[in-house]
Amino acid sequence: MAYNIEVHHLRKDFGPNTVLKCIDLAVSPGDVVCIIGASGSGKSTLLRCINQLEQHTDGTILFHGVDIKTPGFRIAEYRARVGMVFQQFNLFYNMTALENCVVGQMKVLSRSRAQSEEKAKLYLDKVGMLPFSNAKPRQLSGGQKQRVAIARALCMDPEVLLFDEPTSALDPEMVGDVLEVMQELAKSGLTMLVVTHEMAFAKDVAHRVVFMDEGVIAEDDTPEVIFNNPTQQRTKEFLRRILRPKEPSA
Amino acid sequence: MPTTFFGWVSFLIERYGSLYLKGTANTILVAITGTIIGFAIGLLVAVVRTIPLRDEFGIVKKVMIKIARALLVIYIEVFRGTPMIVQAMVIFYGAQQYLGLDMPVTTAAIFIISINTGAYMAEIIRGGIISVDIGQTEGAHSLGMTHWQTMSNVVLPQAIRNIMPSIGNEFVINIKDSSVLNVISVFELFFTAKSAAGTYYKYFEAFFIAAVIYLMLTFTTTRILRYVEKKMDGPENYTMLPCLHADISVLAKRKPSLYSHKGKGGGN
Numbered sequence A: 001m002a003y004n005i006e007v008h009h010l011r012k013d014f015g016p017n018t019v020l021k022c023i024d025l026a027v028s029p030g031d032v033v034c035i036i037g038a039s040g041s042g043k044s045t046l047l048r049c050i051n052q053l054e055q056h057t058d059g060t061i062l063f064h065g066v067d068i069k070t071p072g073f074r075i076a077e078y079r080a081r082v083g084m085v086f087q088q089f090n091l092f093y094n095m096t097a098l099e100n101c102v103v104g105q106m107k108v109l110s111r112s113r114a115q116s117e118e119k120a121k122l123y124l125d126k127v128g129m130l131p132f133s134n135a136k137p138r139q140l141s142g143g144q145k146q147r148v149a150i151a152r153a154l155c156m157d158p159e160v161l162l163f164d165e166p167t168s169a170l171d172p173e174m175v176g177d178v179l180e181v182m183q184e185l186a187k188s189g190l191t192m193l194v195v196t197h198e199m200a201f202a203k204d205v206a207h208r209v210v211f212m213d214e215g216v217i218a219e220d221d222t223p224e225v226i227f228n229n230p231t232q233q234r235t236k237e238f239l240r241r242i243l244r245p246k247e248p249s250a
Numbered sequence B: 001m002p003t004t005f006f007g008w009v010s011f012l013i014e015r016y017g018s019l020y021l022k023g024t025a026n027t028i029l030v031a032i033t034g035t036i037i038g039f040a041i042g043l044l045v046a047v048v049r050t051i052p053l054r055d056e057f058g059i060v061k062k063v064m065i066k067i068a069r070a071l072l073v074i075y076i077e078v079f080r081g082t083p084m085i086v087q088a089m090v091i092f093y094g095a096q097q098y099l100g101l102d103m104p105v106t107t108a109a110i111f112i113i114s115i116n117t118g119a120y121m122a123e124i125i126r127g128g129i130i131s132v133d134i135g136q137t138e139g140a141h142s143l144g145m146t147h148w149q150t151m152s153n154v155v156l157p158q159a160i161r162n163i164m165p166s167i168g169n170e171f172v173i174n175i176k177d178s179s180v181l182n183v184i185s186v187f188e189l190f191f192t193a194k195s196a197a198g199t200y201y202k203y204f205e206a207f208f209i210a211a212v213i214y215l216m217l218t219f220t221t222t223r224i225l226r227y228v229e230k231k232m233d234g235p236e237n238y239t240m241l242p243c244l245h246a247d248i249s250v251l252a253k254r255k256p257s258l259y260s261h262k263g264k265g266g267g268n
């Protein structure tokens, strides 16, 4: 089985604190993996290590079998192929929605402006944001910003997309829009690693659900097992805590 | 000979008007070029100082970055920690005596102002870079942009917009402080006033004229800079584009959402 991303014995320290302890994870092309877990369990840190916004302390991350810490490894090229969507969107404030989608293509992938704009418009349209091409981020709502951010990431033709709580900063009525876009992407065969608190999304869309607790992967299984028959006590407790508020309406 | 204050002022203007003009022109020249070159130096210094040290860099690259950082800190400390009037003397006469370099004074003036401004600009720009949300850098890195690409396309345009008032301030300071360069006989406005005053011992009148000119220069500059800031902010509104192929838009389908959220009144 060929993996595109493998994480072996990953450790990450922030000063004296070990935030990730011995993480092992492998992702195959087309996998949609949801990462769930309590606040502070290290989910964001794991994603950030994978695309090297944080440098890990120990262990290895392989991209198509190559250690990304090999001296001379082209980190910029790697990041272009492993995109990221942030909780806080991180759209470039000095650019319009269209320019946000164009700049990476031109600078990193050396595409022509015409080519880049064509692709940018295609993806802006896919996420329903084409009419807002000329708007600056400050003129958009949270949900609109996040959809532009997804379009921006897609424009790089990534083979893996990392999502770090893409809907957590959104007003409730915007959440559905963004999740629908993500579901379409999952269907299209994109490899996705999604940190989320949207359990319904994890249940319906993920092929695998990873439950993290205090810096380790406590359980890694299909959504059916995780949500119906978790083997670990702490997974059960976490899910009971997080799903309880919805019980009365069931 | 005039007898009143205004009489003397108009006499001096008549007599030395073209001299004042030339001095003013030189002051503007030295201040503008000095600020622009100083800005370029500051930009370079600030960008080099913010290069992150990454594990996969080779040892040579890491050592070079560290040496560069140390040298730049020394440069900033030295030029911010000594008065420009002293720097002018040291550089001008040092170059003459020990390097056999007899710089034309205007060149020397521009050199000194540039290198002095560069040290201040470096810190101003670094402050501007730090003030830009780290998420902007992370967004750029996540697309695969290098440090330079991130800086030039994303961070610096925002940083420079934020520090425009400080940059303008540096320019105004340069208009005024270029006057200290009269110690190496740069023919700027202060030097002009000194020459005009000397012949008739009319220091008050001659420097009054200089003061008015300085004030006019700085006042206009501040107005122009405010206008430039407004321009940089771009239009308040945007135009909506038509949706080209609305039918393939994910959202256009608008099927009842699977993920109706808590906020929508809970599932049924």
Ligand SMILES: Nc1ncnc2c1ncn2[C@@H]1O[C@H](COP(=O)(O)OP(=O)(O)OP(=O)(O)O)[C@@H](O)[C@H]1O
Pocket (backbone or CB within 6 Å): A014, A019, A037, A038, A039, A040, A041, A042, A043, A044, A045, A046
């Ligand atoms: N830059 C940092 N410096 C020091 N500690 C950090 C840093 N970033 C994260 N941490 C710590 O690492 C731990 C894990 O953080 P992380 O953001 O990965 O959690 P998370 O699972 O994403 O939580 P949440 O669901 O709240 O986003 C936390 O205890 C946090 O305080």
Ligand SMILES: [Mg+2]
Pocket (backbone or CB within 6 Å): A043, A044, A045, A164, A165
């Ligand atoms: Mg997080």
